[in-house]
Amino acid sequence: QVDPKDYTFSGLKGETVGRLPGKVAGQQFIIQECENCSIYIFDHSATITIDDCVNCQIFLGPIKGSVFFRDCKDCKCVVACQQFRTRDCRKLEVFLCCATQPVIESSTGMKFGCFQYYYPELALQFKDAGLSIFNNTWSNIHDFTPVPGENNWGLLPENAVVQDYVPLPSSEELKAVRISTDAMRSIIPITRGQRQKSSDESCLAVFFAGDYTTANARKLIDEMTGKGFQLVQTKEISMKAEDAHRVFQQCASEFIPLLEKGPVVALEFNGDGAVEGCRSTINDVFSGTKVFVSESKASASQDVDNFYNFADMQMGM
Numbered sequence: 001q002v003d004p005k006d007y008t009f010s011g012l013k014g015e016t017v018g019r020l021p022g023k024v025a026g027q028q029f030i031i032q033e034c035e036n037c038s039i040y041i042f043d044h045s046a047t048i049t050i051d052d053c054v055n056c057q058i059f060l061g062p063i064k065g066s067v068f069f070r071d072c073k074d075c076k077c078v079v080a081c082q083q084f085r086t087r088d089c090r091k092l093e094v095f096l097c098c099a100t101q102p103v104i105e106s107s108t109g110m111k112f113g114c115f116q117y118y119y120p121e122l123a124l125q126f127k128d129a130g131l132s133i134f135n136n137t138w139s140n141i142h143d144f145t146p147v148p149g150e151n152n153w154g155l156l157p158e159n160a161v162v163q164d165y166v167p168l169p170s171s172e173e174l175k176a177v178r179i180s181t182d183a184m185r186s187i188i189p190i191t192r193g194q195r196q197k198s199s200d201e202s203c204l205a206v207f208f209a210g211d212y213t214t215a216n217a218r219k220l221i222d223e224m225t226g227k228g229f230q231l232v233q234t235k236e237i238s239m240k241a242e243d244a245h246r247v248f249q250q251c252a253s254e255f256i257p258l259l260e261k262g263p264v265v266a267l268e269f270n271g272d273g274a275v276e277g278c279r280s281t282i283n284d285v286f287s288g289t290k291v292f293v294s295e296s297k298a299s300a301s302q303d304v305d306n307f308y309n310f311a312d313m314q315m316g317m
Contacts, residue, residue: 002027012037016171018059019043021121026064026128040169042119042177044129048081057166061122062129076165080115080188082131095162096138097188099131100315104153105144113156114138114193116186119179123187134217134236134265135315139193155195189221192232192270202232203274204303205282206247206292208255209262216289217265223281229271235311238263247306248292255292266311268304275300 008030009017018040019029026044032051040059041048047065050058050072058077060067066083069075073090084102086092090109096102097115104110115138126133141153162181169175183190205220207213221231239259244252269278275294282291294300 004030008032009034009037009039016040016169016174018169018171018174020173020177021061021119021125024061031058038167038169040174040177042121042174044125050075059117059166062126062131064129064131078115078117078162078166080126080129080131082129086110093156093165095156095160095165097131097133097136098138099135101137101140101142103142103144107145108150108152110141110153111156112138112141112153113160114190115188116162116183116190117179117181118185118187119177121177126187132236132263133188133214134234136188136191136234137193138191139195155193158195189218189231189234191234192230197232197270198230199270199272199274201272201274201297201300202268202270202304203278203294203300204292204307205267205269205278205294206255206307207265207267208258208290209264210289212289213262213265216286216291217267219285220267220278220281223285224269224274224278227277227281229269229274229277232268232270233308234268235266235308236263237266237311237314239310243310247303247310249306251292255290258290266307268308 007027010032012034014036016038021042024043024045026046028046029048034053034056036055038057041061044062048060048063048067050069053072053075055074060079063081067079067081069086069089071088076093078095080097082099084098086107087105089107093111095113095115139155143152168179207217241256244256248255275297279293282293294303
């Protein structure tokens with residue numbers, strides 16, 4: 001029998017509390033009326049509601065459904081979820097991984113950054129929650145109640161460090177979780193999202209389903225960012241033959257047979273020389289792997305548009 005008390009933090013003041021990996025195991029969780037608290041859910045959950053919290057630091061591991069903040073203010077959070085919503089909130093700063101477009105309503109002073117976090121159990125928790133580490137629309141915020149001439153939300157500084165916002169837990173019990181907030185180790189690839197691109201040259205790379213898709217995509221990200229290129233956005237999505245024609249144009253026929261194996265992982269890199277850099281890296285590092293890469297600077301921006309327009313239609317955004 002599930003005891004709701006095990007899945008609720010209510011009315012706490014000035015405490016550090018949390019749940020270790022394996023302790024929530026896909027249940028729903030409630031956080032309400034907490035003040036000056038540090039709260040850590042190091043597990044996956046079904047849904048989480050956070051009501052009437054003030055000046056709290058909150059970490060929420062992967063949420064299969066929605067997280068909903070209501071009537072909260074001055075909170076700093078790290079959150080991974082399928083759906084993100086706020087209503088009647090003031091001054092929330094959120095490092096976010098969200099599979100669908102985040103929505104704010106009657107909320108002001110909201111700031112968003114890209115989720116960055118690591119502990120050994122986190123990758124499996126993403127799988128258990130049905131979330132892809134490559135589907136993250138953290139910066140594509142929809143404001144349900146915009147005010148003319150005012151901006152209710154913005155992005156955190158590019159060099160914002162998670163630990164300055166949500167410090168590592170200080171309680172003995174929670175110290176057992178082996179956390180790294182080093183951006184290089186983050187389970188979620190750190191993307192620029194809607195930030196201004198540094199160059200007018202982008203490049204699209206698409207990996208096809210197989211045993212090493214995730215590892216290959218991460219390796220290319222490491223290689224390219226190591227060379228100074230920026231990762232703009234990532235996407236994991238299933239494609240059909242007709243989608244391939246739209247996205248891969250004249251190369252479609254060689255990739256269509258690969259689509260039946262499962263979803264593709266697409267990466268957009270940006271920077272002067274991105275196409276050449278990406279093509280040479282793929283030749284050097286992934287010689288035996290079939291990868292779609294933009295042919296030239298001229299076709300690359302069209303490739304990026306073709307792919308992400310298709311993906312946005314699929315995700316119903």
